[in-house]
Amino acid sequence: MPLKQLELAISDLTRAFRVDPATLAVSESGAVLSPSIRLADLGSHAFCAEHRLRYPYVGGAMANGIASVEFVEAMSRAGLLGFFGAAGLDPDTVEAAIDRLKRSLPDATYGFNLIHSPNEPRLEAAVADLFIRRGIKLVEASAYLGLTLPIVRYRVHGIHQDSTGRIITPNRVMAKVSRVEVASKFFAPPPADMLRQLVQAGDITAGQAELAGRIPMAQDVTAEADSAGHTDNRPAITLLPTLLALRNRFQEQYDWPEPLRVGAAGGMSTPASAAAAFTMGAAYIVTGSVNQACVESGSSDIVRQMLAEAEQADTIMAPAADMFEMGVKVQVLKRGTMFAMRAAKLYDLYRSYDGLNKIPAADREMLEKTVFRATLDDIWIQTVAFFKQRDPAQIERAEKDAKHKMALVFRWYLGQSSRWANKGDVTRKIDYQVWCGPAMGAFNEWTRGTFLERPENRRVEAVALNILNGAAKLVRTAALRFQGVKLPVGFPDSSVVRGP
Numbered sequence: 151m152p153l154k155q156l157e158l159a160i161s162d163l164t165r166a167f168r169v170d171p172a173t174l175a176v177s178e179s180g181a182v183l184s185p186s187i188r189l190a191d192l193g194s195h196a197f198c199a200e201h202r203l204r205y206p207y208v209g210g211a212m213a214n215g216i217a218s219v220e221f222v223e224a225m226s227r228a229g230l231l232g233f234f235g236a237a238g239l240d241p242d243t244v245e246a247a248i249d250r251l252k253r254s255l256p257d258a259t260y261g262f263n264l265i266h267s268p269n270e271p272r273l274e275a276a277v278a279d280l281f282i283r284r285g286i287k288l289v290e291a292s293a294y295l296g297l298t299l300p301i302v303r304y305r306v307h308g309i310h311q312d313s314t315g316r317i318i319t320p321n322r323v324m325a326k327v328s329r330v331e332v333a334s335k336f337f338a339p340p341p342a343d344m345l346r347q348l349v350q351a352g353d354i355t356a357g358q359a360e361l362a363g364r365i366p367m368a369q370d371v372t373a374e375a376d377s378a379g380h381t382d383n384r385p386a387i388t389l390l391p392t393l394l395a396l397r398n399r400f401q402e403q404y405d406w407p408e409p410l411r412v413g414a415a416g417g418m419s420t421p422a423s424a425a426a427a428f429t430m431g432a433a434y435i436v437t438g439s440v441n442q443a444c445v446e447s448g449s450s451d452i453v454r455q456m457l458a459e460a461e462q463a464d465t466i467m468a469p470a471a472d473m474f475e476m477g478v479k480v481q482v483l484k485r486g487t488m489f490a491m492r493a494a495k496l497y498d499l500y501r502s503y504d505g506l507n508k509i510p511a512a513d514r515e516m517l518e519k520t521v522f523r524a525t526l527d528d529i530w531i532q533t534v535a536f537f538k539q540r541d542p543a544q545i546e547r548a549e550k551d552a553k554h555k556m557a558l559v560f561r562w563y564l565g566q567s568s569r570w571a572n573k574g575d576v577t578r579k580i581d582y583q584v585w586c587g588p589a590m591g592a593f594n595e596w597t598r599g600t601f602l603e604r605p606e607n608r609r610v611e612a613v614a615l616n617i618l619n620g621a622a623k624l625v626r627t628a629a630l631r632f633q634g635v636k637l638p639v640g641f642p643d644s645s646v647v648r649g650p
């Protein structure tokens with residue numbers, strides 16, 4: 151529906167925004183125009199319609215079930231889209247989440263994370279298979295550097311034509327990317343060679359492969375700017391326009407019947423950031439950091455309190471557990487934890503030495519005493535037990551390759567540090583790995599002095615609707631400013647209203 155233009159008399163304006171008429175000036179023509187904005191109008195109607203949502207607002211996946219089933223349920227019941235945090239979990243745990251959500255949300259839209267795992271390709275394939283087998287119709291695809299067979303297989307599974315000849319794709323992919331070259335792969339059809347491999351493997355028919363050549367890999371691509379966790383630290387204000395321009399080029403080239411959409415993630419935690427993204431043309435916004443701080447997240451109360459105290463500059467990049475050897479980093483909370491420093495030390499040692507037995511005695515002693523609180527030999531025994539279940543090939547490789555063994559042992563710390571945080575293990579508070587972006591500090595600043603300041607009041611619905619409500623007010627007042635209306639400093643106010 152096109153936006154309705156409203157001519158606002160000064161009295162309407164003052165009532166709507168509760169400002170003193172004396173502080174308002176009218177433009178020279180004596181009238182001001184400001185579009186009436188429903189929250190659903192901020193983003194793309196097609197996005198909300200396709201995913202059956204009330205609002206163009208997505209809660210991104212958060213690994214290890216931090217984006218919990220409770221989080222997905224709360225999002226869904228509020229007309230928002232939530233992705234379960236499947237990364238880092240074994241397929242059985244993910245399947246238990248599927249069971250629960252199929253029961254609790256039999257007819258609602260929600261999704262699961264399908265994360266690229268270059269170190270564990272079999273796990274990525276197993277999770278994609280699970281989603282296909284259990285009829286999960288929407289995934290948030292993330293950390294992809296290029297397309298893989300599992301994600302392509304997921305996307306094209308069940309593709310067919312309806313009686314009018316329209317191509318139907320039961321499985322949808324929302325791809326989260328921070329690079330043009332990766333976005334380009336998702337805006338385009340699945341690669342022909344991969345489709346051929348799927349035909350040869352008997353996963354799809356030749357007819358389906360032909361249809362698959364006529365669809366984009368993803369209808370929705372999220373531009374992930376500086377965010378929690380894996381991030382290229384790109385500024386949203388530059389990344390979003392770049393991906394929107396790219397989208398325009400791909401839309402023109404392929405002329406997709408349903409135009410491609412771009413969403414914005416990274417730093418979306420205040421009305422101002424959301425208003426900026428929507429005004430630039432984002433079809434939807436994706437939040438992360440603020441959701442971990444909410445009561446529904448699978449994190450602990452201790453972490454929620456730490457997050458509530460975070461300021462803008464309290465984040466830092468630290469080595470990532472899943473791509474440690476490649477030097478990939480994730481953004482984490484700095485305040486109140488030594489995780490980032492200790493993980494950086496582990497990475498330095500990994501780069502400097504070819505095996506655990508080459509580490510100087512003083513360093514080894516420090517690691518065993520303060521970081522691992524156990525001997526490296528004990529940690530290796532635990533590591534073997536873990537990978538025997540998950541991926542025995544890792545152990546075989548480590549037995550022959552001392553550097554790989556060192557990586558697996560060091561990754562024990564990187565993996566446990568996130569679990570200690572989620573469990574709220576007080577004995578390990580100093581080692582908590584808490585994925586967090588600057589969005590958190592911005593949110594805390596915005597909500598200071600309001601009911602959303604307190605961690606126990608932070609519910610995903612109240613957070614989301616306050617962000618959207620504030621964004622609508624800001625967009626509306628911006629329209630007034632651009633018409634010469636002089637508004638008082640700080641107008642509109644912080645916009646936090648108590649939720650239901």
Ligand SMILES: Cc1cc2nc3c(=O)[nH]c(=O)nc-3n(C[C@H](O)[C@H](O)[C@H](O)COP(=O)(O)O)c2cc1C
Pocket residue numbers: 209210211212213214216235236237263265290291292293326374376377378379380415416417418419436437438439440442584585586587588589
């Ligand atoms: C605790 C936490 C864990 C995350 N884990 C994942 C993940 O497993 N997969 C993923 O695609 N994104 C993950 N993210 C990123 C979010 O889905 C989202 O894209 C991002 O946090 C948005 O940026 P923001 O933190 O600035 O709001 C995680 C974010 C947080 C806060």
